[in-house]
Amino acid sequence: MSDVTATIGGQRAEAASDWTASWREGDAGLVRLANRHRSELALVEGSGSDWIVTLRGRRIHVTVQTWRERVLAEAESAVGERSGPVDVRATLPGLVVAVAVAEGDEVEEGATLLTIEAMKMQNEVRSPRAGRIATITAEVGRPVAAGAELLRIE
Amino acid sequence: MATSRSDASSLRKDRPFGRVLIANRGEIAVRIIRTCREMGIESVAVFSDADADALHVRMADRAERIGPAPAGDSYLESDAVVEAARRSGAEAIHPGYGFLSENAGFARAVLDAGIVFVGPPPETLEALGDKLAARRSAKEAGVPIVPGLLVPLQSGSGAAAMADREGVTFPAMLKAAAGGGGRGMRRVERPDQLEVAAASAAREALAAFGDGTLYLEELVDPARHIEVQLLGDRHGHLAVLGERECSVQRRHQKLVEETPSPAVTPTIRERLFEGARRVAGTVDFHNAATVEFLLDADGNHYFLEMNTRLQVEHGVTELVTGLDLVAWQLRIAAGEQLSERVLAATPRGHAIEARVYAEDPYRGFAPVSGRIGAWTMPDGPGVRVDAGIAGGTPLPVEYDPLLAKLMVHADDRPAAVARLRRALEETAIGGLDTDLGFLRWLVDQESFASGGYDTGLIPREWGTGPELDAQARSLAAFVALEARAREGAARATVGAASLRTEGSAWGALARREAVDRPRSR
Numbered sequence: 031m032s033d034v035t036a037t038i039g040g041q042r043a044e045a046a047s048d049w050t051a052s053w054r055e056g057d058a059g060l061v062r063l064a065n066r067h068r069s070e071l072a073l074v075e076g077s078g079s080d081w082i083v084t085l086r087g088r089r090i091h092v093t094v095q096t097w098r099e100r101v102l103a104e105a106e107s108a109v110g111e112r113s114g115p116v117d118v119r120a121t122l123p124g125l126v127v128a129v130a131v132a133e134g135d136e137v138e139e140g141a142t143l144l145t146i147e148a149m150k151m152q153n154e155v156r157s158p159r160a161g162r163i164a165t166i167t168a169e170v171g172r173p174v175a176a177g178a179e180l181l182r183i184e
Numbered sequence: 185m186a187t188s189r190s191d192a193s194s195l196r197k198d199r200p201f202g203r204v205l206i207a208n209r210g211e212i213a214v215r216i217i218r219t220c221r222e223m224g225i226e227s228v229a230v231f232s233d234a235d236a237d238a239l240h241v242r243m244a245d246r247a248e249r250i251g252p253a254p255a256g257d258s259y260l261e262s263d264a265v266v267e268a269a270r271r272s273g274a275e276a277i278h279p280g281y282g283f284l285s286e287n288a289g290f291a292r293a294v295l296d297a298g299i300v301f302v303g304p305p306p307e308t309l310e311a312l313g314d315k316l317a318a319r320r321s322a323k324e325a326g327v328p329i330v331p332g333l334l335v336p337l338q339s340g341s342g343a344a345a346m347a348d349r350e351g352v353t354f355p356a357m358l359k360a361a362a363g364g365g366g367r368g369m370r371r372v373e374r375p376d377q378l379e380v381a382a383a384s385a386a387r388e389a390l391a392a393f394g395d396g397t398l399y400l401e402e403l404v405d406p407a408r409h410i411e412v413q414l415l416g417d418r419h420g421h422l423a424v425l426g427e428r429e430c431s432v433q434r435r436h437q438k439l440v441e442e443t444p445s446p447a448v449t450p451t452i453r454e455r456l457f458e459g460a461r462r463v464a465g466t467v468d469f470h471n472a473a474t475v476e477f478l479l480d481a482d483g484n485h486y487f488l489e490m491n492t493r494l495q496v497e498h499g500v501t502e503l504v505t506g507l508d509l510v511a512w513q514l515r516i517a518a519g520e521q522l523s524e525r526v527l528a529a530t531p532r533g534h535a536i537e538a539r540v541y542a543e544d545p546y547r548g549f550a551p552v553s554g555r556i557g558a559w560t561m562p563d564g565p566g567v568r569v570d571a572g573i574a575g576g577t578p579l580p581v582e583y584d585p586l587l588a589k590l591m592v593h594a595d596d597r598p599a600a601v602a603r604l605r606r607a608l609e610e611t612a613i614g615g616l617d618t619d620l621g622f623l624r625w626l627v628d629q630e631s632f633a634s635g636g637y638d639t640g641l642i643p644r645e646w647g648t649g650p651e652l653d654a655q656a657r658s659l660a661a662f663v664a665l666e667a668r669a670r671e672g673a674a675r676a677t678v679g680a681a682s683l684r685t686e687g688s689a690w691g692a693l694a695r696r697e698a699v700d701r702p703r704s705r
Contacts, residue, residue, distance in 0.1 A: 036661035043661035051666045058558035074667045081664040087620030092664035
């Protein structure tokens with residue numbers, strides 16, 4: 031699925047298209063790679079989104095994420111600062127379908143703030159830290175662009 | 185099976201000993217056990233608590249526990265090793281390299297217990313253990329030494345004045361008199377940096393060897409590190425078995441060795457061999473030994489040190505000479521004479537060794553720990569692998585992270601380099617970082633392919649390694665994406681199978697696989 035992407039060193043990595051991979055059960059992740067001219071041995075270890083590919087003697091960390099995992103990871107990394115005002119932004123374009131808080135509310139870290147529907151999936155946006163909701167920019171029923179400010183926590 | 189083998193071996197009248205204890209671990213213990221087996225000698229392994237299930241223990245005929253995991257309480261515990269030899273009825277102790285192999289006190293304790301020490305007399309170990317004394321005796325024997333001090337460097341503020349008085353020019357190298365393995369070594373650019381560098385080198389030497397005595401040598405740069413392999417018996421015979429080039433180094437420690445050296449011409453070789461014979465003549469030794477030299481850009485050689493033990497890199501000499509150096513160590517220890525075949529040995533072809541370490545070459549070759557996952561070693565014509573560990577086993581953090589030595593032998597150097605490249609391509613180790621990425625890079629470097637490299641190759645050309653190239657990047661992404669897709673497909677299949685075949689053996693297997701498969705959430 032084009033929905034799944036690979037990331038190496040924080041950069042999106044496009045998959046080589048002209049190679050085939052053949053696996054054998056019980057080989058502890060050994061894989062034979064081949065194109066029309068060359069075949070080589072590689073090794074892959076991991077599960078879920080974290081993989082280590084050993085290629086030409088070099089261990090390469092590859093993050094493989096579905097669209098949903100990517101969104102969650104970006105939301106997490108967007109948290110950054112743990113004090114001071116935090117702008118909560120949309121990590122993907124979508125439609126705001128629910129706002130669960132009001133200005134002045136005290137929220138815990140991880141509390142659901144609002145829900146954005148994108149690619150037919152409902153994605154809850156959670157609070158990056160405990161604090162008070164200062165301003166809410168998002169409105170139910172309005173589309174938001176990726177990176178748009180949704181609300182601010184103090 | 186075991187009985188018939190023992191019966192067969194007891195028929196061998198020519199074996200030097202009936203039972204030998206190997207006071208070491210890892211690949212070198214395995215290497216020595218193999219020769220013992222071929223000679224019909226019963227092998228006794230020793231092990232610490234960290235090694236109870238190690239490969240060398242499983243391969244030996246018997247095994248003796250010598251203490252807890254830290255080397256200082258086990259493999260370096262002289263009394264425990266001698267006691268294990270006594271307990272097991274071993275007639276001789278082979279110390280391998282490292283650990284107690286050059287410890288005069290250990291050699292003496294072994295002899296006092298009435299056991300043969302496969303090595304030189306304790307007095308020789310004492311004499312050669314003092315690198316500064318060895319410099320003096322080499323000089324007296326007419327062998328060139330690296331210009332520098334012949335007496336210990338003064339500590340504190342007197343150091344720079346002493347260097348000046350003795351006419352030592354900078355940059356210079358600080359070295360530990362009791363040294364080895366690169367510890368206590370420091371490059372010093374200017375006289376005003378000497379005092380601080382000496383203080384830190386002395387601390388390191390004191391911690392490593394219990395002796396902080398230092399000396400100073402002028403820097404030979406560029407330099408190649410070349411050593412001459414010797415075998416000497418108790419009857420005054422000396423065999424010179426060619427040289428080894430050991431210039432691919434990090435932290436002053438060797439990673440790749442080859443023989444013959446691409447830098448050594450017949451004229452230089454004759455001089456190196458003559459120098460090695462002269463140094464060997466200054467001590468009483470009966471064992472395998474190595475005389476190490478630096479070779480400068482003009483082909484001048486300078487004595488560095490002599491080691492009267494088996495070297496890590498002895499295998500390349502075995503490949504080109506066809507001799508088993510461990511077998512000869514044992515025969516010499518039993519009092520046999522070197523044969524004509526050994527004394528007249530003529531090297532054939534070219535051999536290279538690549539050491540596979542558990543370390544990360546992209547982070548300064550920092551040692552790593554972990555559990556070995558996949559383990560695929562090369563094979564085929566002209567390939568030898570000396571390994572001390574197997575796949576699916578933990579790497580003990582207490583010891584040297586050397587995993588395996590890949591050695592190749594071919595008719596000439598270009599063929600040997602091609603064979604090493606092929607062997608490295610067949611090698612795969614999972615679970616932890618190794619230097620295989622560096623080794624694969626090395627065989628494609630012009631400086632290595634041409635043979636025109638020196639000890640500065642790694643800092644100058646590797647650094648922390650090249651960036652990941654675009655092709656490797658896209659291939660890694662491809663493999664990881666395939667792996668994840670395959671994981672998902674396996675789960676879907678397992679789920680469907682267990683629903684359909686509830687109660688059947690296949691269903692049970694599928695469920696077990698689903699449970700066993702590691703998942704990260």
